[in-house]
Amino acid sequence: MATLYVILLTLHNINRWLVLLAGVWALFRGFSGIRSGRAFVVADRRPVVAFVSTVSLQLVLGLLLFGLLGAQNIPVFAGARPSFQWEHLGLGVLAAVFATLASALSKRADGNPAKFRAMTTWTVLSLVVALAGIPWWRPLLRFFTQ
Numbered sequence: 001m002a003t004l005y006v007i008l009l010t011l012h013n014i015n016r017w018l019v020l021l022a023g024v025w026a027l028f029r030g031f032s033g034i035r036s037g038r039a040f041v042v043a044d045r046r047p048v049v050a051f052v053s054t055v056s057l058q059l060v061l062g063l064l065l066f067g068l069l070g071a072q073n074i075p076v077f078a079g080a081r082p083s084f085q086w087e088h089l090g091l092g093v094l095a096a097v098f099a100t101l102a103s104a105l106s107k108r109a110d111g112n113p114a115k116f117r118a119m120t121t122w123t124v125l126s127l128v129v130a131l132a133g134i135p136w137w138r139p140l141l142r143f144f145t146q
Contacts, residue, residue, distance in 0.1 A: 004068065005065070005068055008064055008065045008068065010142060012058065012062055013139075014141075015054060015057055015058050015061060016134065017141075019051070019058050019130060020127070022051040022053075022055075023126065025047040025051070026123045027123055028047075029044050029119075030048075031120060034113065034116045034117065037113070038112070040106070040115040040116060045107070048102050048119050048123065049103060051099055051102065051123060051126075052100055052102065052103040055095055055096050055099040055126065055130070058096075059095075059096045062088075062089070062092050063089075066085075066089060084135070087133065088133050088135065091130070091132055092130075095126045095133065096126075098129060099126040101118075102118065102119050102121075105119075105122060106122075
């Protein structure tokens, strides 16, 4: 059980950085598309799809960790205020919802400016929520350690 916990925690930690990188990439494409007024092309879909994919994976890994620790009655964030584990979970779900909206609404919007605005707005909201939910007092990188 401890080995599975360490593996999931490591993957969850590493994927956090992929989420942030994909989010910055999506914002770069979104803001540059808004500023330039260019057409929304396949290359503009890639970063938002990468972002929603990494956020979704992060949520799944987090839920697996949450369930694993909950089944063992182990506090998820030892030393943190008691409500943080639920805040972390809720913010993770909300970030995933916002990232999904960034992808879905940018795909369905009418016109190039609307596509870029939807992508950028919902990505910003998702990243703000995700950044608020990161336990910054924990190690920034961990590789197969608790």
